[in-house]
Amino acid sequence: MIVAADYERAADYLENMTPPLMASRQLGIADVAENFAGEHDPDGNPWARWSDSYVESGQPGLSILNQTGDLEGSATSPQAWPITAREVFFSFGALPEYGIWHQQGASRQSAGRGQTRFANLDAIAAAEGLEADFGDNSLPARPFAGISDETQFKILDVFDSWFSGAMNFAIGKSGVVQTRTAGGRFGPKLGA
Secondary structure (H helix, E strand, O other), X not given: OHHHHHHHHHHHHHHOOHHHHXXXXXXXXXXXXXXXXXXXXXXXXXXXXXXXXXXXXXXXXXXXXXXXXXXXXXXXXXXXXXXXXXXXXXXXXXXXXXXXXXXXXXXXXXXXXXXXOOHHHHHHHHHOOXXXXXXXXXXXOOOOOOOOHHHHHHHHHHHHHHHHHHOOEXXXXXXXXXXXXXXXXXXXXXOO
């Protein structure tokens, strides 16, 4: 009866994956924040520096991908990390439209919707009688979304700890059922 009750309690406990998923989301958010702070991808590779023409234009802000804080703010908000019953994932739909361009890189032709990324700037320049010369104007990929190998291991530890919390008994190789203490040590044998 005791073992059956423990199995039932463990099954109920394991049905609710919200605690480890929420902890995993927080680890992911912290990792993406670190990517912005260190200006590197999830593997630690530095982002491409600003192009010379962009630096010469006087446009650069204090740091790459963080001129207004909108992209980092949305990438590190819980809304960008939805949790379902069984998973947590990163959603580019929660970011400003340009977020995916920075993540994957973009050429003048890759903005979609049948227009180039700079079509509106070409039109403005033409309307003002100016010559629009944006050159190649490709945007290098600067991946910020994703988690490092270290964070993946931390998430595994979260799930391991969560799973271990479901079981307060163990069945040894001999088939003997024993309780487990909070520290993971074996306690008294059940049914003996």
